[in-house]
Amino acid sequence: MMDYSAQLKTAEAAAREAGLFLKTNFYRSKEVASSSAHDLKLRLDTETQELIVARLRRDFPEYAVLGEEGSCGGDKNAPLWVIDPIDGTVNYFYGIPLYCVSIALSVNGSFVLGCVYDPMQDECFSACVGGPALLNGKAICVSARTQMRDAVVFIGHGTHDKSGSAGVARFAHLSAQVKKIRILGTAALTLCYIAAGRFDAYVENRINLWDFAAARVILEAAGGSVEYTPSDAAPHSGAIIAWNGRIPIHQALQMP
Numbered sequence: 001m002m003d004y005s006a007q008l009k010t011a012e013a014a015a016r017e018a019g020l021f022l023k024t025n026f027y028r029s030k031e032v033a034s035s036s037a038h039d040l041k042l043r044l045d046t047e048t049q050e051l052i053v054a055r056l057r058r059d060f061p062e063y064a065v066l067g068e069e070g071s072c073g074g075d076k077n078a079p080l081w082v083i084d085p086i087d088g089t090v091n092y093f094y095g096i097p098l099y100c101v102s103i104a105l106s107v108n109g110s111f112v113l114g115c116v117y118d119p120m121q122d123e124c125f126s127a128c129v130g131g132p133a134l135l136n137g138k139a140i141c142v143s144a145r146t147q148m149r150d151a152v153v154f155i156g157h158g159t160h161d162k163s164g165s166a167g168v169a170r171f172a173h174l175s176a177q178v179k180k181i182r183i184l185g186t187a188a189l190t191l192c193y194i195a196a197g198r199f200d201a202y203v204e205n206r207i208n209l210w211d212f213a214a215a216r217v218i219l220e221a222a223g224g225s226v227e228y229t230p231s232d233a234a235p236h237s238g239a240i241i242a243w244n245g246r247i248p249i250h251q252a253l254q255m256p
């Protein structure tokens with residue numbers, strides 16, 4: 001197996017640098033670049049991605065980038081950084097301290113590492129494929145829970161109308177079966193929380209590759225499972241079911 005520890009070190013440095021930048025700006029007023037019914041974009045989304053790309057490029061100038069705020073560089077066979085500069089932009093704008101920076105690396109079409117940094121809690125989740133999942137350098141693993149009645153489940157209530165209404169129906173259907181439903185507003189942190197045994201599952205009809213690529217590597221390294229079904233509606237997006245690998249989430253999701 002290839003050693004990607006140098007790339008992970010660079011990803012973590014970039015995520016921490018970007019996280020510090022976001023934390024510094026957290027209590028300041030923020031400029032909205034664009035807004036839609038259930039989403040918004042900030043000038044800081046783009047500025048943070050630029051900062052991350054500059055840091056990654058310093059160590060790996062030949063790698064390509066696919067980010068929520070645009071793509072650049074590299075030939076089609078080059079390793080590809082997949083970046084979300086702010087996952088949880090709506091939280092960030094409203095002053096809710098639940099957001100993170102997410103950086104993954106894909107080599108020959110497979111994700112080989114992920115790093116997710118929450119600057120407000122100073123929590124850095126990371127993993128290379130084949131290695132342990134880490135939280136601030138210490139190994140983490142998924143919960144041992146096996147029963148829906150003990151589970152805490154995140155229901156995504158996405159940006160698109162249909163995924164929003166699917167989330168509402170799931171909320172109603174699952175809430176009677178589980179200990180608690182939670183909606184954090186950041187897919188990447190949610191997956192990392194499953195990796196750390198804090199949550200047990202996450203279901204959403206439409207998320208983007210950059211929202212979950214890094215956290216998926218971390219969750220799978222922590223013993224969890226992820227099913228992703230690409231959508232025809234938009235490139236780099238699809239439905240996700242992620243869980244600790246133990247609770248019967250598929251059975252619980254079946255509607256009468």
Ligand code: IPD
Pocket residue numbers: 068084086087088089090156157158159184185186187188204206207208211
């Ligand atoms: C959003 C968050 C949210 C999820 C949305 C995503 P963004 O990402 O991950 O939890 O429900 O589908 O779009 O826009 O804050 O990067």
Ligand code: CA
Pocket residue numbers: 068084085086087088089
């Ligand atoms: Ca984002």
